[in-house]
Amino acid sequence: MHNKTIAELAKGLRSGEFSSVELTSAFLDRIKQHKVLNAYVTVTEDRALQQAKAADARLATGDAELLTGIPIAQKDIFCTEGVKTTCGSLMLDNFIAPYNATVIDKFNNAGAIMLGKLNMDEFAMGSSNETSYYGVVKNPWDINAVPGGSSGGSAAAVAARLAVCATGTDTGGSIRQPAAHCGITGLKPTYGRVSRYGMIAYASSLDQGGPMTRNAEDAAILLQTMAGFDDKDSTSVDAPVPDYMAGLTNSLEGLKIGLPKEFFGEGLNSEVAAVLEAAINEYRKLGATVTEISMPSLKLAIPAYYVIAPAECSANLSRFDGVRFGYRCENPADLTDLYTRSRGEGFGKEVKRRILMGTYALSAGYYDAYYIKAQKVRRLISEDFKRALSEVDVIMGPVAPSTAFGIGEKIGNPIEMYLSDIYTIAINLAGVPAMSIPAGFVSGLPVGLQLIGNYFSEARLLNISHQYQQVTDWHQQIPKGFE
Amino acid sequence: MSLTADNVKQIAHLARLGIEQQDVASYARDLSGMLDLMTQMGDLNTDGVEPMAHPMDQVQRLRADVVTERDNREKFQAIAPQVDEGLYLVPKVIE
Numbered sequence: 001m002h003n004k005t006i007a008e009l010a011k012g013l014r015s016g017e018f019s020s021v022e023l024t025s026a027f028l029d030r031i032k033q034h035k036v037l038n039a040y041v042t043v044t045e046d047r048a049l050q051q052a053k054a055a056d057a058r059l060a061t062g063d064a065e066l067l068t069g070i071p072i073a074q075k076d077i078f079c080t081e082g083v084k085t086t087c088g089s090l091m092l093d094n095f096i097a098p099y100n101a102t103v104i105d106k107f108n109n110a111g112a113i114m115l116g117k118l119n120m121d122e123f124a125m126g127s128s129n130e131t132s133y134y135g136v137v138k139n140p141w142d143i144n145a146v147p148g149g150s151s152g153g154s155a156a157a158v159a160a161r162l163a164v165c166a167t168g169t170d171t172g173g174s175i176r177q178p179a180a181h182c183g184i185t186g187l188k189p190t191y192g193r194v195s196r197y198g199m200i201a202y203a204s205s206l207d208q209g210g211p212m213t214r215n216a217e218d219a220a221i222l223l224q225t226m227a228g229f230d231d232k233d234s235t236s237v238d239a240p241v242p243d244y245m246a247g248l249t250n251s252l253e254g255l256k257i258g259l260p261k262e263f264f265g266e267g268l269n270s271e272v273a274a275v276l277e278a279a280i281n282e283y284r285k286l287g288a289t290v291t292e293i294s295m296p297s298l299k300l301a302i303p304a305y306y307v308i309a310p311a312e313c314s315a316n317l318s319r320f321d322g323v324r325f326g327y328r329c330e331n332p333a334d335l336t337d338l339y340t341r342s343r344g345e346g347f348g349k350e351v352k353r354r355i356l357m358g359t360y361a362l363s364a365g366y367y368d369a370y371y372i373k374a375q376k377v378r379r380l381i382s383e384d385f386k387r388a389l390s391e392v393d394v395i396m397g398p399v400a401p402s403t404a405f406g407i408g409e410k411i412g413n414p415i416e417m418y419l420s421d422i423y424t425i426a427i428n429l430a431g432v433p434a435m436s437i438p439a440g441f442v443s444g445l446p447v448g449l450q451l452i453g454n455y456f457s458e459a460r461l462l463n464i465s466h467q468y469q470q471v472t473d474w475h476q477q478i479p480k481g482f483e
Numbered sequence: 484m485s486l487t488a489d490n491v492k493q494i495a496h497l498a499r500l501g502i503e504q505q506d507v508a509s510y511a512r513d514l515s516g517m518l519d520l521m522t523q524m525g526d527l528n529t530d531g532v533e534p535m536a537h538p539m540d541q542v543q544r545l546r547a548d549v550v551t552e553r554d555n556r557e558k559f560q561a562i563a564p565q566v567d568e569g570l571y572l573v574p575k576v577i578e
Binding site: 096190191231234235237299300304307318323325328333335336338339341343353355373374378380382414430 | 502
């Protein structure tokens with residue numbers, strides 16, 4: 001039951017092969033069995049079983065949607081009314097959200113079952129899930145390796161079959177990189193496609209929620225529910241949502257793939273490169289043509305990102321002040337002491353590092369040199385993408401320079417950790433959609449192939465991914481011990 | 484470019500962010516490393532380039548000036564660290 005896709009499960013629920021209560025109970029049992037991964041911060045067992053009962057009743061009336069009765073899990077960055085929403089931080093360890101994120105409302109309306117809230121890097125700042133207040137998540141393919149981050153709990157839970165599918169958020173690669181490291185499918189939609197309302201903000205001009213699933217078809221089903229204009233999100237884009245399932249099986253004959261030479265140079269592990277080359281050859285067999293392209297501004301994506309993201313983070317996280325919600329220090333001497341110690345004690349080291357960086361970049365005398373300069377570089381990077389995507393249909397490349405690294409290996413050197421985001425960050429700066437799909441293994445660890453498309457081309461990216469998944473079985477591999 | 488321990492303390496003060504004395508040196512080192520990375524941007528000529536804030540250059544939407552929110556004060560204050568008679572409590576500001 002736990003290895004079935006959403007479409008297969010929907011069929012089973014309708015034919016009476018199993019009920020949503022049975023399906024939900026099976027996943028709740030698996031979550032208890034595999035606590036070692038530390039994928040969940042909170043398991044909402046009672047609520048899940050109640051929702052499952054309601055879903056069974058709805059299924060019986062014949063008025064159900066594709067996701068009705070399907071057990072999914074939410075990254076703990078989405079506010080869930082009446083349920084602890086921690087964002088991986090001590091700061092929000094006592095925070096029971098008073099309202100639902102729009103994404104959560106949409107899943108509730110569809111009748112999906114929420115199994116619980118998933119572990120993540122603190123405030124989504126990290127590439128390894130090691131910055132979480134709730135401890136590192138372990139990679140189901142090798143429990144000594146990181147799952148990637150920041151949506152590490154989501155990726156591990158989906159790979160280990162502790163949920164049918166999950167949500168993630170991606171500010172600089174936080175859906176795609178953990179998806180690659182755990183061998184699942186992840187989609188970061190176009191900026192503004194999925195509502196950010198109730199999704200705890202890190203860097204608001206980059207943050208975007210999206211699906212993390214076992215295959216492209218499931219991702220299409222999730223995105224169909226998640227996407228759409230939301231009046232409550234001031235940067236939501238008012239564009240119609242297409243049918244993401246309709247074009248999945250379209251032919252790839254004549255597809256033009258561009259490979260940026262900047263993505264395949266120094267720094268990319270040679271075994272990972274060989275896996276990607278084999279994947280691109282599969283696309284040739286499916287009728288695609290491949291050309292080398294150049295995107296010269298890409299090399300400045302990391303410096304621009306590490307100005308813009310911390311700057312926005314320092315502004316967003318100023319709301320955590322120990323006054324209205326969240327952590328408050330003991331016995332504050334005065335108001336400044338209340339702010340300073342509540343924030344100092346409530347935030348972890350990586351969050352503090354980024355608040356400091358952002359505060360500096362925005363401070364008097366440095367604003368033009370750093371923040372405005374970075375926003376100008378950002379425009380040049382987005383123009384590189386626009387130019388490239390007027391010549392090719394899709395850009396392909398690596399998601400990460402190597403497979404999942406060991407727990408503890410990079411946490412002592414933040415700059416080195418930042419550099420591992422080299423292939424994902426530019427996509428957020430440009431705001432275009434991108435996916436990671438399983439493309440093979442190196443020494444038993446999964447490798448992801450990244451697909452980058454033009455604005456609002458999610459349906460095309462899902463089609464390109466789905467067709468690859470029809471002729472390969474990398475996405476069907478199950479980590480040992482989680483069959 | 485490198486930042487001193489005093490620079491780090493000054494930035495932390497601006498952010499009202501408590502940092503441990505023992506961590507100051509490592510923040511100074513990490514932030515200096517990040518600033519070194521950022522100097523690479525200086526190599527790119529950005530004269531005449533418009534800064535980009537939204538990927539679709541969308542501007543903030545305006546809406547009619549009408550009340551859309553309900554009064555949720557009790558619900559929101561239920562999760563506050565300290566409230567009294569509908570007010571959020573903080574240490575005394577004026578003696």
